[in-house]
Structure formats: structure tokens, C-alpha cells
Amino acid sequence: MLNETARGSKVLKILLVDDDVEFTEVACHIIEFLGHDICTANSLKEAYEWLENNTFDHIFLDFMLPDGSGLHLIDYLKKSQHDPYITLITGHPLVKGLLAGLCGPKVNYIAKPLQREDLEKALSRESTPSQPKKSNSNLSNKHFGCLIGESEAMQEMYKMISRIALTKANVMLLGESGVGKELVAQAIHAASNTKTPLVATNCGALAKDLIASELFGHEKGAFTGAISKKDGVFLRAGNGTLFLDEITEMPIDMQPNLLRVLETNRVTPLGGTKEIEVNCRVISASNRSIEEIAQSKVLREDIYFRLAVFPINIPPLRKRKDDIPLLAAAFLNELNEEYHRHYQWSAEQIQRLTDYDWPGNIREMRHAIHRAFIMADPEGTTLELPKDFRSPFSSISEKQHSLSAGRTIEDVERELIKVTLEDVDGNKSHAAKMLGISIKTLYNRLHAYGDFEE
Amino acid sequence: MSSQHNDNEANESNLNQLIHDARGPLNRISMQAEMIKLVLESGMPIDKAVDAANKIITSCQECSQTLEQLSKTSKS
Numbered sequence: 001m002l003n004e005t006a007r008g009s010k011v012l013k014i015l016l017v018d019d020d021v022e023f024t025e026v027a028c029h030i031i032e033f034l035g036h037d038i039c040t041a042n043s044l045k046e047a048y049e050w051l052e053n054n055t056f057d058h059i060f061l062d063f064m065l066p067d068g069s070g071l072h073l074i075d076y077l078k079k080s081q082h083d084p085y086i087t088l089i090t091g092h093p094l095v096k097g098l099l100a101g102l103c104g105p106k107v108n109y110i111a112k113p114l115q116r117e118d119l120e121k122a123l124s125r126e127s128t129p130s131q132p133k134k135s136n137s138n139l140s141n142k143h144f145g146c147l148i149g150e151s152e153a154m155q156e157m158y159k160m161i162s163r164i165a166l167t168k169a170n171v172m173l174l175g176e177s178g179v180g181k182e183l184v185a186q187a188i189h190a191a192s193n194t195k196t197p198l199v200a201t202n203c204g205a206l207a208k209d210l211i212a213s214e215l216f217g218h219e220k221g222a223f224t225g226a227i228s229k230k231d232g233v234f235l236r237a238g239n240g241t242l243f244l245d246e247i248t249e250m251p252i253d254m255q256p257n258l259l260r261v262l263e264t265n266r267v268t269p270l271g272g273t274k275e276i277e278v279n280c281r282v283i284s285a286s287n288r289s290i291e292e293i294a295q296s297k298v299l300r301e302d303i304y305f306r307l308a309v310f311p312i313n314i315p316p317l318r319k320r321k322d323d324i325p326l327l328a329a330a331f332l333n334e335l336n337e338e339y340h341r342h343y344q345w346s347a348e349q350i351q352r353l354t355d356y357d358w359p360g361n362i363r364e365m366r367h368a369i370h371r372a373f374i375m376a377d378p379e380g381t382t383l384e385l386p387k388d389f390r391s392p393f394s395s396i397s398e399k400q401h402s403l404s405a406g407r408t409i410e411d412v413e414r415e416l417i418k419v420t421l422e423d424v425d426g427n428k429s430h431a432a433k434m435l436g437i438s439i440k441t442l443y444n445r446l447h448a449y450g451d452f453e454e
Numbered sequence: 455m456s457s458q459h460n461d462n463e464a465n466e467s468n469l470n471q472l473i474h475d476a477r478g479p480l481n482r483i484s485m486q487a488e489m490i491k492l493v494l495e496s497g498m499p500i501d502k503a504v505d506a507a508n509k510i511i512t513s514c515q516e517c518s519q520t521l522e523q524l525s526k527t528s529k530s
Contacts (some may be wrong), residue, residue, distance in 0.1 A: 020478060020481070020482070022482050022509060023478075023481055023482055023485060026482070026485040026486055026488075026489050026506070026509075027485060029489060029492070030485065030488055030489065030492065033492055033496070091474050091477030091478060091481060112477040112478070112480065112481035112484075113477060113480040113481040113483065113484035113485075114481055114484055114485060115484055115485075115488060116485075116488040116491075116492075195495050195496060196495070196496035196497065235498065235499070236498075238496035238497040238498045239496065239497030240496065240497070276499050276501075277499055279497060
């Protein structure tokens with residue numbers, strides 16, 4: 001699931017409480033356009049219902065509600081575990097003075113009539129302060145404002161991105177986990193010069209029942225819980241870009257609906273009767289290879305061809321090691337700016353980073369640098385890299401790839417027996433069962449390898 | 455004296471309520487106008503802009519009625 005809006009700020013979960021239904025509907029559209037998730041309540045009762053099972057980052061709260069005052073909800077929140085930012089909304093001249101007295105670090109107010117800017121300003125309080133300021137020097141090293149690297153593989157990709165940007169072709173990004181597929185999607189979007197923000201959703205993170213609603217939207221009352229109308233991501237993307245991450249994790253029986261939209265450029269929201277034209281570029285992404293997608297049949301062939309008009313393979317970090325020093329410098333620079341430190345890399349540290357294969361790619365390296373930053377002496381200027389970069393995941397991945405040409409069957413068999421015994425804490429009868437051999441055969445093998453110990 | 459004071463207070467309260475009532479449709483007009491800007495900027499379907507414009511017209515009429523009431527109240 002993505003947790004940043006296209007503008008780089010945090011995606012917030014917002015509750016809007018106001019009895020003016022037309023206002024809540026239109027505010028819903030605008031706040032969703034800003035890249036946040038929003039729920040609406042038209043009374044205190046509905047707001048309490050939302051708060052029973054959900055937590056929110058920010059609550060917009062009408063002061064006068066049909067079943068009480070917004071202040072009742074503030075009291076309720078103070079007594080509960082919730083600690084959201086609260087923006088009181090008022091249109092009553094007498095109330096303004098009263099509200100000013102209530103304001104504090106997490107409570108403020110805005111007066112009707114509202115503008116989009118008022119909402120943005122209120123939300124910017126918690127979505128931006130944690131964002132480190134990016135220096136110009138940092139930005140200038142980034143291609144399309146977000147990609148780092150000067151290796152041949154990256155130069156080739158920059159060229160492809162520039163060409164794709166001139167068209168509306170759908171793009172499929174393929175690459176191992178952690179290579180930066182989302183950033184490449186952002187780069188294509190930035191190069192396309194569209195005014196609409198990039199709209200992104202993760203097909204693997206959505207409950208099956210909610211996929212259609214997320215993609216195509218729904219009308220009010222379309223299903224239980226659809227308390228207001230919602231635009232799907234296709235509609236929200238407008239003329240811009242829709243990024244569908246982990247597309248191969250979408251249930252196969254949901255894919256015909258997606259195919260229809262891709263073929264006709266029209267969506268029908270759930271519970272709706274009217275088709276709506278859509279005109280966005282779809283960038284999809286998967287961490288499976290083309291071969292795996294074809295063999296495992298996780299994606300219908302017709303959808304693949306619609307989505308992968310232009311497939312891009314993003315190289316793993318081990319295939320562009322020349323970029324590691326640049327990436328390491330950029331990540332350290334960001335951390336230094338955020339925490340006001342002045343750490344530097346030594347040549348030996350950069351060499352160690354470059355020598356490692358990073359099976360988890362850029363994400364893994366970034367986290368390793370962050371850990372080293374945390375462990376560094378606050379009074380010093382150098383980082384403390386761990387002795388071993390390998391994570392439990394990378395060792396599993398290495399183990400999975402230990403089967404390679406050139407090894408003998410005896411070698412592989414011996415390793416399999418060893419791994420199985422480790423897995424069952426040395427219990428030989430369990431191991432024999434798992435291996436599908438008799439316990440006698442297992443003992444014979446262990447004797448033959450000289451590994452047998454009574 | 456006290457009765458006049460009470461009348462003034464009631465008038466002021468009524469006036470404030472009407473101002474509050476006028477801000478409702480004004481708020482909807484403002485937000486629907488933002489919606490139209492958003493449709494034009496982002497290339498959303500044009501019928502969303504038409505829908506928003508129709509809602510603005512309705513809210514303008516509502517606002518006009520409130521202003522008429524406000525005018526009567528201030529004269530009384």
C-alpha cells in the first residue's frame with residue numbers, strides 16, 4: 001500500500017462530520033483528489049460509529065450538528081485513545097470567538113465559506129512537518145525529479161521514459177521487489193507533464209470485495225456501508241496517470257471487469273447505470289518476471305497485452321553497482337538534512353556497500369544505511385555499518401538460489417537432508433517422513449556422508 | 455427598558471441565525487466552484503462540472519431567499 005500522495009505528503013485518513021450532505025459530498029471529491037482517504041458522517045451518531053472501529057489522522061468537524069455540538073465529539077476523543085488533529089468548521093459569527101479559545105496544537109478552526117486552500121492548509125499541519133526539506137543539490141542529481149543513477153542501464157531507462165512520456169501508451173513495470181517501480185511510475189508521470197496528480201493503488205492490498213469499488217467507484221447505497229458516493233481511481237486519475245501496483249495479485253475473477261475498462265475506456269461505478277469515459281494512462285507493476293506471469297497464469301493474457309503495451313524491466317541493484325555510491329550519498333544526505341547531522345561515507349564503507357549484492361535491492365540498502373545512521377556516534381562524523389548486511393530474508397533468498405548447474409546430485413541430496421534435519425530440530429523420523437524415505441535409508445545416507453552422530 | 459433590551463437581543467440572535475443560514479449555501483457555492491476548477495484542471499468528465507454548476511445556481515437562489523429574510527429582519 002502506498003503511504004504518500006503524489007505530492008509527496010503522507011496519505012491521511014480523514015473523517016468529515018457535517019450535516020450538509022451536499023457539502024460533504026463535494027468536500028469528499030476534493031479531499032480524495034488531494035490524495036487522502038476520507039469517510040463522512042452527517043451526525044454525531046454516525047461519527048461515533050466510525051470512531052468505534054477506526055482511527056483517523058484528522059477530523060473536520062462541524063460545530064453545530066443535528067444531534068449535538070462538535071464539542072461533544074472532542075470530549076469523546078479526549079476520553080478515548082484517539083488523538084487526531086481536529087479542524088472545527090463553523091459558519092456562525094458568534095462561535096468564531098468561542099472556537100479561538102479552544103484552539104491548540106491539535107485543534108484549530110476554519111470558517112465557512114470554505115475553499116480548497118483552507119482544506120489543504122488544515123491538512124498540511126500533519127502531512128508536511130515530518131518531511132525533510134530537500135536541498136536543491138539533492139534534487140539536481142535526480143532524473144525526472146525522483147530517479148538516481150548514471151549507469152548504462154539507467155541511462156537506457158531514462159531514454160525510454162522520455163519517449164513514453166510523448167504517448168499515452170500503457171506501461172508495465174517489471175522488476176524485483178525493492179527496485180523502485182513506484183519511483184519509475186512517478187518519473188513517467190512527471191515527464192508526461194499532466195496537471196493531475198498521479199493516482200496510485202495497490203491491487204495486492206485490497207480486499208477482494210473492495211477492488212471493484214476502489215477501481216471503478218460506487219454510488220451511494222450501492223452496497224452495505226456505501227454511505228456516500230465515491231469516485232474510483234480511474235475517474236480520479238482524469239487525463240493523468242493511474243498506477244496499479246502488484247497487478248498480478250489481483251484475483252483472476254476480477255480481471256474481466258478491468259479488461260472491459262481498458263478496452264472501452266469507460267467505467268460504470270458499482271450501483272450506477274451510466275458509463276463514464278476515462279482517459280488516463282495506466283502504469284502497472286509486478287515483481288514477477290514475464291515468464292512467471294505467463295506460466296503461473298496470474299494475469300489473463302488479454303489483460304497483459306492491454307497493460308504491457310510498453311513493458312519496462314527495471315534492473316536489480318546488483319546489475320547497476322556503479323549507482324551504489326550515488327544512491328548511498330543521496331540517502332545519507334537526506335538523513336543528514338532531516339536530523340541535522342554531518343556524517344560522511346569513507347571510501348572503505350562505499351566499497352563494502354558496492355561489494356554486497358543487495359537481494360532486497362534499493363529498499364534493503366536504504367534500510368541498512370538508515371540502521372547505520374541510527375547506530376552512529378552522535379558526536380562523530382562517520383557511520384557504523386553492520387558487520388554483515390545479510391537479513392533473514394536475504395539468507396532465505398540465497399538458500400533458494402543454491403541449486404545451480406555444476407553441482408552433483410549427491411551434493412544436493414546431502415544439503416536437502418541437512419536443511420530438513422535443521423527444520424525438524426534433528427528429529428530423524430520426522431525428517432525421513434518429510435523427505436519421503438524410510439528412516440533406515442536416512443541413516444544409511446548419513447553414514448555414507450559421515451554426518452551420522454549418535 | 456428591560457423589554458426593549460430583550461427585543462434587541464432577540465433581533466440580534468435572529469440576525470446571527472440568518473447570517474449562519476446564508477453561509478451554508480455560500481459554502482456550497484464555494485466548494486462546487488472548486489469542484490469545477492478541479493474538473494477543468496484534471497480532465498474529469500465534463501458532466502461533473504455541469505452538475506456542480508447546477509448546484510451553484512440552486513444555492514444562489516437559496517442564498518437570495520435568506521438575504522430577503524435578512525432584509526425584513528433588519529427593517530423590523
